Amino acid sequence: MYGSKPKFTFIFILFILAFFIYQNISDAWINLAFFPAFAFMEPWTFITSIFLHADFLHLFFNIFALFFFGIYLERIIGNRSFASLFFTSGVVGNLGYLVTSANPYIPAIGASGAVYGVIGALAVLAPTLLVYIYGFIPVPMALAAVIWALIDLGGLFVPSGVAHGAHLGGMLVGLLYGAYLRIRVKWG
16 A cells, blocks of 8 residues: 555546547537536536546646645555545535536536545645645645635635535545545554
8 A cells, every 4th residue: 555656646637638638629528527407317427527627727726736646645545545536536526516506507527526535635644744835835734625625615605616515525535535544554
């Protein structure tokens, strides 16, 4: 487990980039987006939507966070556990969007729920890991996760183009999985 060489972090980044290119050359990507109104008629979108992104900035921030946090977490929990966490967090993130969306005809796309799952797991498994919020404010990982969760909780009540419910759903999975690993393998 500990000391695994990261591979799924890079595989997921490559898939995200490939999907982004596809989005920019075809309108058919909309059939891969997660619409709450059609979620159970199009169940593949619980997964495919994870790899789609709204624009370059959305893509950049998710890949940036996945690269740094993903490499660190995948090394300590192993490849299969990391891949499982990523997909589970992304799917539950979509469920979070499903139950918090004000308009079921607005799609959710992006790896944010999955990335928040990685952040949640790291907050439990490496709570003192120093991270930089907004690139220059050093805080322990656990505090960063609390700050991001509070921002998303508040965001649930402010209309925006951000799927705050997806972030919170993904983070919840990460926190629970991190707690499970801490207890199961007597972490730290």
